[in-house]
Amino acid sequence: MKKIAIYFFFAVLIFQSACLLTGCESSIKQEQKKAADISEEPLGSASLYQTKGKWDNQYGDTISLSKLAGKIPIISMVFTRCTFSCPRIVADLQAIEQAIPVDKKDKVVFVLVSFDSDRDHTAELKAFTKQMNLNKSWMVLHGNDDDVRELSMLLNVKYKKQENGDFTHSSGLTLLDTKGAIAIQVDGLGKDPKDIIDKINILQN
Amino acid sequence: MANNIFRKRAFICMLTLLAPVSVLFGAVKDMVKIPGGQYTPFFSDVPGKSTAIKPFYLDIKAVTNAEFLLFVKANPRWAKSKVSIIFADNSYLKHWKGDFPNEDNFSKIKDGPVTNISWYAATAYARWKGKRLPTLNEWEYVGNIAASNDTRPIEKIILEWYSKPTPAVLPPVGSTFKNKFNVYDMHGLIWEWVSDFNSIIMTGDSRSNSAINRDLFCASGALGAVDKENYAAFMRFAFRSSLQGKYTVSNLGFRCASDIRN
Numbered sequence: 001m002k003k004i005a006i007y008f009f010f011a012v013l014i015f016q017s018a019c020l021l022t023g024c025e026s027s028i029k030q031e032q033k034k035a036a037d038i039s040e041e042p043l044g045s046a047s048l049y050q051t052k053g054k055w056d057n058q059y060g061d062t063i064s065l066s067k068l069a070g071k072i073p074i075i076s077m078v079f080t081r082c083t084f085s086c087p088r089i090v091a092d093l094q095a096i097e098q099a100i101p102v103d104k105k106d107k108v109v110f111v112l113v114s115f116d117s118d119r120d121h122t123a124e125l126k127a128f129t130k131q132m133n134l135n136k137s138w139m140v141l142h143g144n145d146d147d148v149r150e151l152s153m154l155l156n157v158k159y160k161k162q163e164n165g166d167f168t169h170s171s172g173l174t175l176l177d178t179k180g181a182i183a184i185q186v187d188g189l190g191k192d193p194k195d196i197i198d199k200i201n202i203l204q205n
Numbered sequence: 206m207a208n209n210i211f212r213k214r215a216f217i218c219m220l221t222l223l224a225p226v227s228v229l230f231g232a233v234k235d236m237v238k239i240p241g242g243q244y245t246p247f248f249s250d251v252p253g254k255s256t257a258i259k260p261f262y263l264d265i266k267a268v269t270n271a272e273f274l275l276f277v278k279a280n281p282r283w284a285k286s287k288v289s290i291i292f293a294d295n296s297y298l299k300h301w302k303g304d305f306p307n308e309d310n311f312s313k314i315k316d317g318p319v320t321n322i323s324w325y326a327a328t329a330y331a332r333w334k335g336k337r338l339p340t341l342n343e344w345e346y347v348g349n350i351a352a353s354n355d356t357r358p359i360e361k362i363i364l365e366w367y368s369k370p371t372p373a374v375l376p377p378v379g380s381t382f383k384n385k386f387n388v389y390d391m392h393g394l395i396w397e398w399v400s401d402f403n404s405i406i407m408t409g410d411s412r413s414n415s416a417i418n419r420d421l422f423c424a425s426g427a428l429g430a431v432d433k434e435n436y437a438a439f440m441r442f443a444f445r446s447s448l449q450g451k452y453t454v455s456n457l458g459f460r461c462a463s464d465i466r467n
Contacts (some may be wrong), residue, residue: 045289064359153324153403153450154291163256 048154053147055113058125058140071182072107072203074196076173077148077157079116080128085171088189090132093173096193097137104200107178110138115152115159115167117145118126156185177203236262236463237387244346247438263339264317264460266378266389267397268330270301270311273319276330278305283326290451292325297453316377318458324450327398327459336461338400341445343462345438347384348391355382359392363437371456378458382450396444398459405446434448 049066056062074093074101078086093110100108114120125140134140143151152159159169172187175196184199239262243255277283277298284304288297299321302310322330324338331337340349351359362382381393448454 048291050289114300149401149403150325150450156449158403158405158446160401173293196354 046182048151048176048182049180050068051147051150051154053150055140055141055143055147056122058122058129060122063141065180068109068111070175070178071109072104072178072200073109073111073176073202074173075111075113075155076171077113077115077152077155077159077169077177079114079167079169080120080124081166084188085169087132089171089173090134092189092191092193096196098192099197101197101201105137108137108200110134111141112138113141113143113148113151115148115161116165117143117148119165128165142154175199233262233399235265237265237463239263239343239347239388242346242435244342244349245344246342247435247442256342258343260465261339262463262465263343263347263386263388264336264462267395267458267460268319268327269316269378270319271315272306273322273330274311274315276333277312280329280333283329286303293323294365294451294453296321296455297323297326299453300455306418313374317375318378318390319374320395320455320458321453322458323453324398324402324448328400330387330459331461334461336463338398338459339462341399341404344397344399345441347386347388348441350384350386350388350391352382353385353387355445359384360437363392367437367440375456379467395456395458396441396454398457402445403450404447405442 030054049069051065054062054064074096076089076093078089080086090112093112097108097110099177114125120142122142128134129140133193155172155174157170157172159167161167170187171189172185173196174185175183177183183203184195186195234461239258240261241260242258244258245253245255280338281287281304285298285301286304300314328338349359352362355362355367366381378394379389381390383389384391448457
């Protein structure tokens with residue numbers, strides 16, 4: 001019995017010293033490395049993909065924005081019952097879609113995020129997709145009030161819910177790079193797609 | 206003697222059992238129940254039309270530097286040197302010496318309201334506390350309530366404060382007037398973040414956003430209706446509409462609210 005205890009003691013000792021020499025040392029190094037380049041998060045600290053929101057798309061999938069990493073998203077905020085500016089936002093995006101160079105076609109994703117957390121669930125998003133004739137490179141998203149508000153801040157979109165459930169909102173679009181950082185923002189409707197296209201062309205893959 | 210120890214133990218045991226109950230009521234500590242009522246928004250599609258405000262809880266005082274330090278210690282990604290550039294600009298917590306200021310250089314400011322914090326940081330703090338930021342309408346509703354320990358009318362208190370420069374070191378929370386809802390410092394100490402500050406749509410290019418800009422002071426009846434009180438409100442709304450979520454300002458802080466759960 002005593003012998004077993006001694007063996008055990010030695011085993012622990014050996015394990016500890018092994019840890020000191022190898023494993024723990026490397027974890028200490030890692031800690032130091034972390035402390036040194038603290039601002040460098042995996043995606044770059046300017047990435048919108050740090051946000052934790054969950055979004056439902058028109059196909060009923062739940063995603064986080066980081067799923068768009070590697071793509072070139074163009075994001076706008078709308079609501080499906082909107083009769084004035086939102087169809088024009090979609091038209092602006094479709095004009096951009098037409099002008100995208102062939103080699104970037106697979107990279108660019110069009111993302112419409114709804115202000116209307118109460119009413120724009122998957123069924124409405126699906127109907128909107130059909131009505132607006134949006135193809136597979138479009139994503140229409142629903143999120144909760146808090147996540148929508150946070151995203152609106154990040155995209156510099158202003159909005160206010162009206163008593164009838166509709167929204168007053170500013171119109172614009174945001175182009176993200178492949179890591180999710182804002183590459184360019186365009187305010188207002190009916191702008192020449194050229195600025196966006198130029199930017200898409202110089203974005204690194 | 207032994208009996209005494211037993212009693213003590215029983216008492217401690219009881220306290221331990223009661224602890225979760227106090228957590229349940231945690232949201233109410235240092236908060237006050239704001240009765241529901243009507244508030245007439247400063248800007249509205251239908252000027253003069255009032256909105257119903259549901260009852261809610263509001264912090265009696267703004268969040269202090271000491272309280273915010275506890276949050277930063279528990280959530281180091283909100284420390285000065287670590288915060289993401291999308292969530293705060295580079296003057297975030299600029300009045301703090303280091304990530305976790307110690308007693309010596311913190312004693313002067315610890316009971317003062319925390320400022321130089323972004324909307325994202327304020328929101329994260331509120332969530333950490335199990336609370337939220339008040340909405341713009343909730344804040345304005347409480348902000349319009351008369352003082353209970355100051356004979357001056359509210360608009361006079363506000364305008365006298367607006368006309369003074371911000372002191373280098375902000376006074377402690379609770380040092381200005383208390384209103385009839387028992388809430389301190391709604392005016393006179395700092396400006397405060399609200400959850401939906403970006404719902405004020407009065408900037409932007411009027412040529413491209415004309416449908417929106419009808420809410421603007423230049424187009425609607427707001428100018429015609431300006432009295433002194435509205436002038437003060439106009440200052441607040443203009444200030445809020447100039448903000449972005451990541452901005453930090455040396456006299457902009459916050460307090461938390463929470464829903465009333467039945």
